[in-house]
Amino acid sequence: MTVPAGITKRARQLREEIERHNYRYYVLDAPLIPDADYDRLFRELQELEAQYPALVSPDSPTRRIGAAPLSQFAEITHRTPMLSLNNAFDADEVRAFDRRVREALRLRQAEYAAEPKFDGLAVSLTYADGMLVQGATRGDGYTGEEVTANLRTVRAIPLRIAGRRAPALLEVRGEVLMLKAEFEQLNAEQRKRGEKEFVNPRNAAAGSLRQLDPHVTASRRLTFFAYGVGTAAGAPGFTKHSELLDYLERIRFPVSREREVVHDVEGMLDYYHEIGERRARLPYDIDGVVYKVNDLAAQEKLGFVARAPRFAVAHKYPAEEATTTVEAIEVQVGRTGALTPVARLRPVFVGGVTVTNATLHNIDQVRAKDVRVGDVVVVRRAGDVIPEVARVVPEKRPRGAREFDMPAKCPVCGSKVERVESEAIHRCTGGLHCAAQRKQAILHFASRRAMDIEGLGEKLVDQLVDRHMVRTPADLYRLDVAALASLERMAEKSAGNVVAAIENSKRRPLARFIHALGIYHVGEEVAKVLSRHFGSIHALMDAEWEALIAAKEQIQKDNARRRIRNEEPEEPLLPGVGPEIMRSIANFVTQPHNREVIEQLLAAGIELERSMRANSAPSTIRGRTFVLTGTLPNLTRDEARREIEARGGRVSGGVSAKTDYVVVGADPGSKRDKAVELGIKMLDERGLLELMKDSVR
DNA sequence: GATCCTCGAGTTCT
DNA sequence: CTCGAGGATC
Numbered sequence: 001m002t003v004p005a006g007i008t009k010r011a012r013q014l015r016e017e018i019e020r021h022n023y024r025y026y027v028l029d030a031p032l033i034p035d036a037d038y039d040r041l042f043r044e045l046q047e048l049e050a051q052y053p054a055l056v057s058p059d060s061p062t063r064r065i066g067a068a069p070l071s072q073f074a075e076i077t078h079r080t081p082m083l084s085l086n087n088a089f090d091a092d093e094v095r096a097f098d099r100r101v102r103e104a105l106r107l108r109q110a111e112y113a114a115e116p117k118f119d120g121l122a123v124s125l126t127y128a129d130g131m132l133v134q135g136a137t138r139g140d141g142y143t144g145e146e147v148t149a150n151l152r153t154v155r156a157i158p159l160r161i162a163g164r165r166a167p168a169l170l171e172v173r174g175e176v177l178m179l180k181a182e183f184e185q186l187n188a189e190q191r192k193r194g195e196k197e198f199v200n201p202r203n204a205a206a207g208s209l210r211q212l213d214p215h216v217t218a219s220r221r222l223t224f225f226a227y228g229v230g231t232a233a234g235a236p237g238f239t240k241h242s243e244l245l246d247y248l249e250r251i252r253f254p255v256s257r258e259r260e261v262v263h264d265v266e267g268m269l270d271y272y273h274e275i276g277e278r279r280a281r282l283p284y285d286i287d288g289v290v291y292k293v294n295d296l297a298a299q300e301k302l303g304f305v306a307r308a309p310r311f312a313v314a315h316k317y318p319a320e321e322a323t324t325t326v327e328a329i330e331v332q333v334g335r336t337g338a339l340t341p342v343a344r345l346r347p348v349f350v351g352g353v354t355v356t357n358a359t360l361h362n363i364d365q366v367r368a369k370d371v372r373v374g375d376v377v378v379v380r381r382a383g384d385v386i387p388e389v390a391r392v393v394p395e396k397r398p399r400g401a402r403e404f405d406m407p408a409k410c411p412v413c414g415s416k417v418e419r420v421e422s423e424a425i426h427r428c429t430g431g432l433h434c435a436a437q438r439k440q441a442i443l444h445f446a447s448r449r450a451m452d453i454e455g456l457g458e459k460l461v462d463q464l465v466d467r468h469m470v471r472t473p474a475d476l477y478r479l480d481v482a483a484l485a486s487l488e489r490m491a492e493k494s495a496g497n498v499v500a501a502i503e504n505s506k507r508r509p510l511a512r513f514i515h516a517l518g519i520y521h522v523g524e525e526v527a528k529v530l531s532r533h534f535g536s537i538h539a540l541m542d543a544e545w546e547a548l549i550a551a552k553e554q555i556q557k558d559n560a561r562r563r564i565r566n567e568e569p570e571e572p573l574l575p576g577v578g579p580e581i582m583r584s585i586a587n588f589v590t591q592p593h594n595r596e597v598i599e600q601l602l603a604a605g606i607e608l609e610r611s612m613r614a615n616s617a618p619s620t621i622r623g624r625t626f627v628l629t630g631t632l633p634n635l636t637r638d639e640a641r642r643e644i645e646a647r648g649g650r651v652s653g654g655v656s657a658k659t660d661y662v663v664v665g666a667d668p669g670s671k672r673d674k675a676v677e678l679g680i681k682m683l684d685e686r687g688l689l690e691l692m693k694d695s696v697r
Numbered sequence: 698g699a700t701c702c703t704c705g706a707g708t709t710c711t
Numbered sequence: 712c713t714c715g716a717g718g719a720t721c
Contacts, residue, residue, distance in 0.1 A: 359707070359713090523706080577717095698721105701718105701719090
């Protein structure tokens with residue numbers, strides 16, 4: 001059916017008008033027309049589109065809702081990682097940050113863009129030729145969940161970028177949150193319906209965004225504030241962060257009106273106090289303020305350390321505190337037998353959640369804070385997450401309250417408890433005879449970052465171990481549906497899911513398997529190093545550890561000598577793995593019991609893949625060998641090495657025919673000449689960063 | 698031997 | 712998130 005020209009025109013008018021009102025209402029908070037009039041416009045457009053389906057376009061406001069529910073979210077890799085910020089908790093730390101920035105930039109004064117730190121969920125919105133094509137959660141910073149349909153329902157988020165010349169690609173970064181007033185209203189409704197209330201706006205926003213059915217998200221009235229840009233192409237260039245924010249505002253993204261540009265530390269601290277005073281009256285929750293070096297070229301120069309930019313810091317407001325009483329101090333047993341004292345508290349609402357437990361870490365901490373059963377204590381959430389006992393209120397101590405002591409015997413298995421002289425931690429000596437340690441070992445084996453067996457949780461493992469159905473990880477692979485279905489809270493269906501998940505876990509990268517074994521001191525990183533070096537589980541099991549320790553020591557000595565002579569050091573053997581860790585591995589692999597479990601696992605059909613990352617995108621770095629020479633402008637040699645290795649590349653000491661790239665910095669050594677001689681590709685730092693951009697970590 | 702950094706282990710609540 | 716320990720470096 002052809003659409004009459006007049007109708008097409010009217011539909012376009014309606015869309016523009018509706019989006020204009022959305023903008024007035026959701027972004028500027030200054031509506032022009034009553035809600036009833038808005039509804040009338042919206043209904044008219046809906047009717048036109050129903051009558052002439054050819055009119056429907058993805059940027060129509062009626063399309064904000066309407067996508068069908070999903071069964072699960074897809075995983076998205078961010079083009080530019082969404083990193084976290086370092087925190088400052090007091091003025092001194094802010095001063096230290098400013099000093100580091102000025103020293104690195106050689107400036108007497110640095111300018112900062114200051115803005116509130118929203119307490120919501122970080123998301124990334126991708127616009128292609130001006131159209132919103134994808135929205136994703138931050139996730140772990142490198143990969144997040146695709147929640148496009150849900151983000152489309154957020155009225156403050158433009159479906160299309162305003163203005164004539166939209167960039168070819170623009171990733172807008174910002175925070176999705178729920179206004180305090182909306183939160184109160186939502187909870188009132190939940191209460192009326194007899195449904196569970198949300199504890200705070202952040203959780204309500206998170207819960208709403210992770211709805212598989214976008215209709216639910218649409219009913220929750222979320223809002224959004226933009227604070228930055230990830231990858232961009234064809235966007236105007238800016239020299240300052242504040243200009244970038246002004247641009248985002250101009251193309252109709254909501255940007256915090258509280259933002260300011262300050263010119264020194266005193267300006268930062270004034271801003272912090274000013275926002276702090278107004279915090280309670282702001283329509284949304286914040287947990288601090290953020291300062292970013294305003295000059296974008298300076299930002300680039302400062303670069304990154306590990307997972308956080310060096311050019312920005314979050315200045316946090318003190319955590320909310322509350323008082324409660326310690327009802328008991330109990331002792332938990334971890335995977336390695338570590339005994340951890342935990343304070344059981346009279347439930348208290350603090351920092352947006354009800355807290356009933358708080359770890360006391362170890363006996364030294366208990367003594368330092370002098371926490372006793374019956375004490376009145378001040379509790380807060382460290383970094384607004386993990387509950388901790390801040391201090392005791394000594395005046396309120398009941399008479400006769402006794403000092404806490406670690407038990408002499410393990411509360412789970414009754415074995416002797418030991419504390420290695422000079423170490424802070426008490427340990428149960430029961431090893432795998434201790435049910436607690438066995439349970440934790442199995443949970444660790446199945447955990448997401450190890451063998452990733454979904455559905456094998458604490459409750460299930462408790463039952464499996466208590467009923468002697470599972471003693472070692474190898475026993476998991478002998479479970480069948482009938483056996484599992486005999487357990488509590490386990491019907492045929494979920495039993496089937498667990499069996500399938502166990503079956504699914506049979507193919508895993510070698511590094512994950514090594515990590516899953518739970519060798520003391522061997523976590524994810526060390527497991528990767530071992531996997532890369534040995535390449536097979538049997539090579540690891542049969543290694544000559546004392547010889548390796550000696551060889552490593554020799555290389556280190558040689559390298560120390562080479563450094564003094566300004567020569568290139570040799571590639572270190574098993575970097576990050578020293579004698580302690582090697583002895584721990586040797587100890588593990590020589591125990592007949594452990595060898596037997598590994599053989600049983602292999603016999604059960606576990607296949608170990610050598611690659612670090614299964615199904616990862618092809619990479620320009622993976623499998624290539626790099627040599628670094630000279631000083632790079634931003635990355636230290638170590639950082640460059642780590643970044644390359646994180647992407648599956650290798651960094652070696654000397655140039656040879658096997659070298660793929662030589663990364664050349666300032667004042668390069670003889671290695672550049674060698675590279676020229678052998679005709680090996682050379683890169684500067686920028687070139688290396690380009691390669692990394694196209695390469696999955 | 699001191700010092701900085703990274704990794705591992707343990708922890709909370711939804 | 713925090714603490715403690717091991718590793719790397721000077």
